[in-house]
Amino acid sequence: MNIKEIAYLAGVSVATVSRVINNSDSVKPATRERVQKVMQENNYIPSATARDLSFQRSEVVAVVVPDLKNPFFYGLIEGITRVAEKNHYQVLIFNTNEDADKEYQVLQAIRERNVAGILITAAGVRDKRTGALLAEYQQSGTPVVLVDRFIEGGDGLDTVMADNESGSYKAICELIRQGHERIAIIAGEKTLSPVYERELGYRRALSENGIKIREMYIAYGNQMADKSYSCMKKLMSLSKPPTAVFCGNNLMSLGALRYLIENGMAAGEDVAIIGFDDIDVLNHVGIPLSVVDRSEKEMGRKAMEILLRHLKKTDTTSTHISVPTRLILRGSEKARNVKPK
């Protein structure tokens, strides 16, 4: 059942049917109703494929994330999806597993399909190809929004980021207030902007409070729990181990917690821990992890809204949104042997 048959049955031309479908232009109410009735009766579904081909643009947005296992990205996707479906957009999801090569392939594959826009938390933040490709998309009229991570060569692109530096800063200041001086950070992959910014906040907080920054207290992992576990191990094996550890993201907090537990220690007792991004499950089971929280759903919503703004009117100005963070204290910022000032 296609537009032609409907036209025939309704005794009008395809052009008129098309007008009815897109309730555009002026169609005499009588004919409009007649056409609609025929469409109803025949359970007619217009072909999005044909529409896309003719229109040269689809109502599908591509979402590219580096790690579907990380709940942060699920929250993000939920925010995106919520706004997308309200505006009749569908969401094509791609997982790159933090692999820049795979990401490049994905971005190539997306090209074939005529997506309306791209929302991406990039893996290959320093991959020239990725940056070039995204810029190309943007220039050819397919808007790109960078979410959570900046990318080299992505200067003209819109961004939705968290206020990482300040979030991290707040966390470290709290640790200092709790009396900690030997404060470590388990950061992630250095090249990622959130990682870098969180480290900046860490450094600023220490500096402003007159605490010497010791490089041995800065450990670099890779956004995953396992590597964070190793980092924690290394930190706690120092001759003067830290009394407080700030973890770069949710999964990394878990890795650190795991090390503590396996070694008979407790967060908030033996060592202070503050994480970045909340871990919902822990709240159900009474593990009081203090965290820097940000609203990933909000980030997703904002990102999709920016995209829509570009799609509706060709708004060429690029917008940069920073989503605030807030420190949630639940007790793990303390340690038994450290007294608040």
Added chain:
Amino acid sequence: MNIKEIAYLAGVSVATVSRVINNSDSVKPATRERVQKVMQENNYIPSATARDLSFQRSEVVAVVVPDLKNPFFYGLIEGITRVAEKNHYQVLIFNTNEDADKEYQVLQAIRERNVAGILITAAGVRDKRTGALLAEYQQSGTPVVLVDRFIEGGDGLDTVMADNESGSYKAICELIRQGHERIAIIAGEKTLSPVYERELGYRRALSENGIKIREMYIAYGNQMADKSYSCMKKLMSLSKPPTAVFCGNNLMSLGALRYLIENGMAAGEDVAIIGFDDIDVLNHVGIPLSVVDRSEKEMGRKAMEILLRHLKKTDTTSTHISVPTRLILRGSEKARNVKPK
């Protein structure tokens, strides 16, 4: 840049270019290379939209799930995605939030786009419209695979389910072995097949072991943590509260655990708990929850594989796969005041 321009530049016809793209038929190696070179040089990307329109089928599969927040479903999606991308399929994801109406709308919307197939964990398992629509898809050549849940009117459809009854049975038998007799179950929404099957396993285990089934020990929730929390509260407020509780899914386990913790009780100490579906986070933080585990990734992989089989050769026979479960004991199946037989 389209196929026509490439044809012109390579000095051949569009048909030849098309043949090269789909490396089909016989094309003289020389011309093939020439065409490929031109495509390379011009950075040509074929239009999937046009291909889909001509071919009357796309390489996109729709995945419909009821709750993206539930880690089970993202495990499932990961399994699906993994197989999909290996076969050059892309994945369109829809979240229905357990809302049958929304699900129906989603399924309607999918119709417009020419998806190759549908993988669905249905929300409206008793909604005639849903069943009818899915059957219609199947008949019109768009294969449908039911994952995790049966659906009314979906008899001819392929299925990938877990062995719920047996998983549940094993869990309850273990509780009985641990000496429990007052064993409760927090089930979910009654109409869902996994819920029903898990209850069946529960009943069978009790019966076979000569333990009387008491309806007051059977609580019905709704797959979510909050409702499970209420169920737990009700159960523990009975004059003879259960000494062991079997929870219907991962989120429901969390709700139950939360009740215990808020009331100063511990799983495996004051009350025995066994959950259905593992909760990875708990393993990081040393909370030993015993669970019936199943591989959601495996379920996703199988589901996508079945779909592919249908797409490759029009294999009309419907297949039904049952993924095994296994009981993982970590200690929470015990209770201080209950001694193993």
Added chain:
DNA sequence: TTGTATGCGTTATCAC
């Protein structure tokens, strides 16, 4: 082995 011509289901530009 290669080319021509038609169809896929819409939208859009003209006319009328």
Added chain:
DNA sequence: GTGATAACGCATACAA
């Protein structure tokens, strides 16, 4: 207001 008809970019039956 409405109707032909040419795109849109590709696949393919049929010719050559």
